[in-house]
Amino acid sequence: MNNYDHVRSYDSEGDLRHTRTRNPEFESVSTDEQSNILFASNTIPALPDIQTAVSNLSASKRRLIIVGGLQNLTSALSVPNISTSDSEPVEIVTYGTTLKADSGSPPNTVINHTNTQQARISADINGSGVAKGLSVVDTGAGGQYSITAASCTEGVRVEGDTEAQKHNHWLKGCDTGVIQTNSANGNPDEHGYKIVARESADCHYRHEAGNADLRLNAEVTNNTGPGGSVYQSSGSLTLNGGVIRGGAAAGIRAGDGRLRVIGCILTSHGGDGIEFRSGTFGVVDGCEIEDCGSDGVFATGTPTAITTSDIRDNSGYGIRSDGTTVDIKQSNVSGNSSGATVTTNSGSVTSDSFTGV
Known part of the structure; x- marks a missing residue:
């Protein structure tokens, strides 16, 4: 399930810009499906913090949706390696949310995918102060990545021995x-x-x-x-x-x-x-x-x-x-x-x- 549609549009000067709209498929997620999703936020007290939620991803709960406006991070989000009997990927999505490096203790990378777990990642990143928005290294199972990133030294870095990947990114000022x-x-x-x-x-x-x-x-x-x-x-x-x-x-x-x-x-x-x-x-x-x-x-x-x-x-x-x-x-x-x-x-x-x- 991809929780965003990516829409190509143009500004008043004719320059290409990129917008994300909510996907109606996500709006109609059933209660049973929601029971298999983890929600997280560093700004909404009723929800677990983002790092805790990432560590709680499991074979039965492989979808993490991050909500709640601007989210400051002091360490990178790392995709966990989960042993499963099927081919469904881990999914991490920001929903109406921008991930930002905490100015007091910024991580070198905002999101890391460095293992054999297949992943689907869709995130908005404000990368001021960080070296990499998304880092993909030696991913034996491949993945699908959709990143909107601004002001990183490197918006996206892919390296190592990687399997099939699909990338769709909007990047500005990196x-x-x-x-x-x-x-x-x-x-x-x-x-x-x-x-x-x-x-x-x-x-x-x-x-x-x-x-x-x-x-x-x-x-x-x-x-x-x-x-x-x-x-x-x-x-x-x-x-x-x-x-x-x-x-x-x-x-x-x-x-x-x-x-x-x-x-x-x-x-x-x-x-x-x-x-x-x-x-x-x-x-x-x-x-x-x-x-x-x-x-x-x-x-x-x-x-x-x-x-x-x-x-x-x-x-x-x-x-x-x-x-x-x-x-x-x-x-x-x-x-x-x-x-x-x-x-x-x-x-x-x-x-x-x-x-x-």
């Missing part, structure tokens, strides 16, 4: 929105990330994932840091859909690894739309890249394939190939201030059914 590191088991469809992020100081999504192959749908705006709104330092990453807009530097910056960018819109970045730097291979398919402050696509040391994409109205070249090969098919590259394509350091561009102006 230094880094999501960091994925080390490895992920299974195929990329089992590891889905959907993030909405704004005003990150470093980057919205940082991929340091070794051999992990993940799928990311990102709608991110106004990254203020130099590293790119989405930064891949290693591993295999597929960006599938989404809008990446208004970053101070590059929209996407890729280092070593494989990066596929499919069906994305990249616009109004201070640097390049996409930078492929020294990776093994890059793919741009069905994308729109426009109004960036430098080149639309910059590839150096990374063989790159561009298909059915529209690369236009960028301040530099549409495509720059620096010491590598870029293959362009069925794409439009037009209106770029410096020209359609340029090659440097023995780079090359090959094309088929390509319109370049």
Whole structure:
């Protein structure tokens, strides 16, 4: 049971925002079902405090709902490892509640999931003063995570040897929105990330994932840091859909690894739309890249394939190939201030059914 519907909406300036509404399914929970749920609050005396309630989760009571407005925490909430005979997860939900680190004794992390217990976590976090809003480490059973976080150093960190996971996050003002590191088991469809992020100081999504192959749908705006709104330092990453807009530097910056960018819109970045730097291979398919402050696509040391994409109205070249090969098919590259394509350091561009102006 997911106690929130996630609704995409826009503010008066057209910027994407994120709202949560109560789920009617939760409103109609029967009395018998409620007997299997624990309620907790640090501000409502009639209810157990949050840490006590977490320790009381069991095979018969696997749902914890935290209520009662702003909740100050002096230690992290850690998902317990409960032995069960079925596959039902532990569930921790904030309901009309924001978890906040106590200013006198803030925990390093607000929520920890570090065991083999499958979990479903849906929480609002004000992370001022903490390093991580949600930390997921070595979760052998996987999980589903939905976090709204503000002002954390890291909104969400996923690391270690992890099984199938689904992430849906709204993040604002964190230094880094999501960091994925080390490895992920299974195929990329089992590891889905959907993030909405704004005003990150470093980057919205940082991929340091070794051999992990993940799928990311990102709608991110106004990254203020130099590293790119989405930064891949290693591993295999597929960006599938989404809008990446208004970053101070590059929209996407890729280092070593494989990066596929499919069906994305990249616009109004201070640097390049996409930078492929020294990776093994890059793919741009069905994308729109426009109004960036430098080149639309910059590839150096990374063989790159561009298909059915529209690369236009960028301040530099549409495509720059620096010491590598870029293959362009069925794409439009037009209106770029410096020209359609340029090659440097023995780079090359090959094309088929390509319109370049």
